[in-house]
Every structure is written in C-alpha cells, then in structure tokens.
Amino acid sequence: MRLLPTLLGGAAAVLLAAGLYAGLVASPPDAFQGDYVRIMYVHVPSAFAAYLAVGTVFVTSILYLWRGRALYDHVAHSATELATLFTALALAGGMIWGKPVWGTWWAWDARLVTTAMLFLIFAAALLVRELAEDRQRGARLAAVVGIIGALDVPLIHYSVVWFRTLHQAPSITRGEIKMAPPMVAALLVNLLAFTLVYLYLLLQRVRLERLEAARSAAAEP
Amino acid sequence: MNAWRRTVALVRKDLLLEWRGRETITTMGGLALLVVLLLGLVLGGEAARAPAILWVALLLAATLGVSRWTQAEVEQQALETLLLYPGSREHLYWGTWAALTLLLMTLLGLLLAALGLLFNIDLWARLPLLLGAGFLGIAGLCAVGTLFAALLVHVRGRELLMPLLLLPVALPVLLGSVRLTEAILSGAPGGGLWLGVLAVFDILFLLVAPVLYAVVMEEA
Numbered sequence: 001m002r003l004l005p006t007l008l009g010g011a012a013a014v015l016l017a018a019g020l021y022a023g024l025v026a027s028p029p030d031a032f033q034g035d036y037v038r039i040m041y042v043h044v045p046s047a048f049a050a051y052l053a054v055g056t057v058f059v060t061s062i063l064y065l066w067r068g069r070a071l072y073d074h075v076a077h078s079a080t081e082l083a084t085l086f087t088a089l090a091l092a093g094g095m096i097w098g099k100p101v102w103g104t105w106w107a108w109d110a111r112l113v114t115t116a117m118l119f120l121i122f123a124a125a126l127l128v129r130e131l132a133e134d135r136q137r138g139a140r141l142a143a144v145v146g147i148i149g150a151l152d153v154p155l156i157h158y159s160v161v162w163f164r165t166l167h168q169a170p171s172i173t174r175g176e177i178k179m180a181p182p183m184v185a186a187l188l189v190n191l192l193a194f195t196l197v198y199l200y201l202l203l204q205r206v207r208l209e210r211l212e213a214a215r216s217a218a219a220e221p
Numbered sequence: 222m223n224a225w226r227r228t229v230a231l232v233r234k235d236l237l238l239e240w241r242g243r244e245t246i247t248t249m250g251g252l253a254l255l256v257v258l259l260l261g262l263v264l265g266g267e268a269a270r271a272p273a274i275l276w277v278a279l280l281l282a283a284t285l286g287v288s289r290w291t292q293a294e295v296e297q298q299a300l301e302t303l304l305l306y307p308g309s310r311e312h313l314y315w316g317t318w319a320a321l322t323l324l325l326m327t328l329l330g331l332l333l334a335a336l337g338l339l340f341n342i343d344l345w346a347r348l349p350l351l352l353g354a355g356f357l358g359i360a361g362l363c364a365v366g367t368l369f370a371a372l373l374v375h376v377r378g379r380e381l382l383m384p385l386l387l388l389p390v391a392l393p394v395l396l397g398s399v400r401l402t403e404a405i406l407s408g409a410p411g412g413g414l415w416l417g418v419l420a421v422f423d424i425l426f427l428l429v430a431p432v433l434y435a436v437v438m439e440e441a
Binding site for chain 1: 365368372373375376377378382385386389390392393396397399400411414415418421422425426429430433436437439
C-alpha cells in the first residue's frame with residue numbers, strides 16, 4: 001500500500017522532468033505564437049487535470065450518497081480540493097498566455113468563464129463542508145453540491161459559447177494551428193505527467209483524510 | 222391523489238404565511254427595483270439593455286428570497302414538524318418549489334411593469350410570451366434554489382453562502398432568459414436555441430434535485 005504512492009510520485013517526477021525538457025528544449029517555437037506556445041504545455045494539462053478532478057467528484061459523490069462508505073467521501077473531498085487547485089492553475093496559465101497572444105489578460109471566452117465558474121462552485125462546495133454542523137452532514141451536503149456542479153458544467157459551457165457567439169463575432173480569431181510532431185509529443189508527455197501528479201496528490205490527500213478521520217474518531221468518546 | 226393534496230397544502234401554507242407578512246416579496250421587490258434603477262442609471266436606459274438588467278435584478282433578488290424562505294421555517298421550527306409527518310419528503314420539495322416559483326413569478330410581473338415604465342417598452346402585446354419565457358427560467362432557478370435552501374439549513378452563515386452557490390449554478394438560466402427575452406422583445410434570432418437550453422436545465426434539475434433533496438433532508 002505504501003509502495004504505490006512512492007512509485008506514482010516517482011513516475012510523476014520523471015515525467016514532469018521529461019515534460020519540461022520536451023516543452024522548453026525539444027519542441028520548436030510556434031509559427032504564430034513563438035515561445036508563448038510553451039505555456040500551453042502547462043495550461044492544457046492543468047485544465048485536463050481539473051476536469052479529471054470534477055469527474056472524480058461527480059462519480060465518488062454519487063457513490064458516497066448511494067453506498068455511504070467513508071472512503072468515497074475522502075476521495076470526493078480530496079478531488080474537490082484538487083478541482084479548485086487545478087482550475088485556479090488553468091485560469092492563471094490561460095491568462096498569462098492570453099496577455100501576449102490575445103493582447104489581453106482576460107477574454108470573455110467560454111472556456112475561461114466556465115473554468116472560473118467551476119472554481120467558484122467547487123470552492124463553495126468546500127465552504128459548505130467546512131461550515132456544516134457536523135462532519136457527516138458536511139460530507140453529504142458537499143456531495144450534493146458536487147453532483148449539481150458537475151452536472152451543470154456542460155450547460156454552463158454551451159450557454160456561454162452560444163451567448164457570446166450568436167450576437168457578436170468572436171473578437172479573437174485563432175487560425176487552425178497545425179502542430180509539429182515534437183509539439184504534440186511535448187503536450188502528450190505533459191498531459192500524462194499532470195495526470196500522474198493529479199493521481200499522486202489525490203492518493204496522498206486521501207491518506208491524510210483517512211488519518212484525520214481516524215484521529216477525530218479516536219478523540220470522540 | 223394524496224401526494225397532490227399534500228403538495229397543495231404546503232404551497233397554501235407557504236403562500237398564506239407570505240401573504241400575512243409580505244416580508245419576502247417586499248424585500249425582494251425593493252432590492253430588484255434598486256438594481257434596475259442603479260444599472261439603468263450607470264449603463265444608460267436604452268430599451269435594448271432592459272432584458273439583461275431585468276434578469277440580473279431578478280437573480281440577485283432571488284438569492285435573497287430563497288434563503289429567507291427556509292430561514293423562516295427554521296426560526297419557527299416548522300421544518301422539524303413537517304419532517305415528522307410520515308411519507309415521502311419529495312412533496313416538501315414540490316411544495317416549496319411551487320411556492321417559490323409563484324413568488325418569483327409575482328416578482329417578475331412587478332419587474333416587467335417597472336421596466337415597461339422605466340425603459341419605455343410596450344409590453345402588453347408580448348406579455349403572455351414574456352411570462353411564459355420567464356416561467357421557464359424561474360422554474361429552473363427554483364429547482365436548484367429549493368435544493369440549496371434545504372441544504373443550507375444546517376450550515377452556518379447560510380445567507381452568505383446562498384449567492385455563492387446559486388449564482389454560478391444558475392448562470393445558464395441567466396444567459397438563456399436574457400437572450401429569450403431579447404428575442405421576444407426585439408425579434409433577435411436564436412430564441413429557439415435558448416428555449417432549448419432553458420428546457421434542458423429545467424428538466425435536468427427538476428429530475429435530479431428532488432432526489433438529492435430527499436438525501437439532504439435525511440437525518441445524518
């Protein structure tokens with residue numbers, strides 16, 4: 001059981017290093033974006049990890065409400081925290097990339113707005129859990145918010161897309177970017193690396209959660 | 222039949238309480254009118270802005286009303302008594318949902334009248350369409366609002382958390398209702414699409430929220 005986190009952490013570290021090399025050294029600058037394209041090798045994987053976390057919250061919240069096993073709640077809680085972390089990283093990366101490439105920190109782009117909304121919803125889920133009267137109730141209520149939030153993701157995304165595009169032409173038109181093989185490789189390596197980082201953090205956080213639960217169970221008479 | 226009568230009794234109770242005090246509708250109406258006046262003043266009072274201003278005002282006022290609604294239940298310990306009654310808790314959900322929907326429809330009617338005056342729009346001919354579109358938006362808003370109100374009963378600082386939960390989740394309702402209202406008022410294209418968005422939101426959350434409501438109301 002203790003071997004798995006070590007292996008996962010090691011593999012994540014190696015892949016992150018490989019991803020850094022592939023992203024900073026091996027891949028060429030983009031024809032349009034120049035070196036700024038390298039931000040994408042971090043930005044896209046963090047957004048991907050954020051969606052993985054949202055998916056995890058959705059599935060484990062349903063399982064927790066259905067089966068009531070504490071482990072599901074530990075995973076859901078940990079994944080909710082990671083969802084806020086990775087949506088924040090994706091937002092930061094997107095804005096840092098947007099400033100030089102789009103010329104503005106923030107565009108009213110569907111993906112940016114959806115990510116910001118996700119960040120707020122899952123932060124609210126954490127607040128509900130913390131402010132609930134007791135631990136068990138907090139777990140159930142946070143699971144409910146998690147399920148509603150995850151179900152809302154496609155609705156929010158498409159409503160923002162249609163809201164922006166039906167009335168005004170997109171202010172920024174990005175040409176079809178054809179990617180060279182080294183760039184695809186850099187993106188894929190980083191995607192895999194971030195997935196492993198996500199799984200590693202999730203595993204460690206769940207372990208911590210179990211220890212905390214055991215401690216508070218021991219403290220109660 | 223029994224389920225139907227229980228739901229109706231709950232709606233009647235909620236609306237009767239509201240009618241006697243008229244606290245919620247007064248504060249909601251006041252806030253909504255303030256938002257309309259402030260936004261109209263700072264953004265300019267062109268008729269084209271009216272749908273966006275209407276729905277932002279309604280949504281903000283709704284967060285106030287939805288959390289106020291269950292607070293009254295808790296303060297007077299009505300909820301505990303209601304939960305003691307045997308049978309399914311889903312009727313409680315539908316009763317609260319229907320009462321909240323009626324309350325917000327009343328608010329919508331008042332706001333439409335205010336907008337017609339303040340923004341100089343002729344609403345009479347399109348009033349049934351506007352109310353119909355408004356109902357689609359409000360039904361979805363109340364579907365999640367009723368659930369969140371029940372959820373926050375056992376959470377500290379529930380009035381503070383309600384906007385944080387309700388506003389981001391209800392974003393599709395805001396966007397859909399704004400565009401649909403625009404389509405009705407000015408014949409802008411895309412009305413059918415937004416009708417679909419609102420319908421999907423309504424159906425999804427009116428199916429899911431009652432189930433989760435039962436979970437929330439279960440004693441942990």
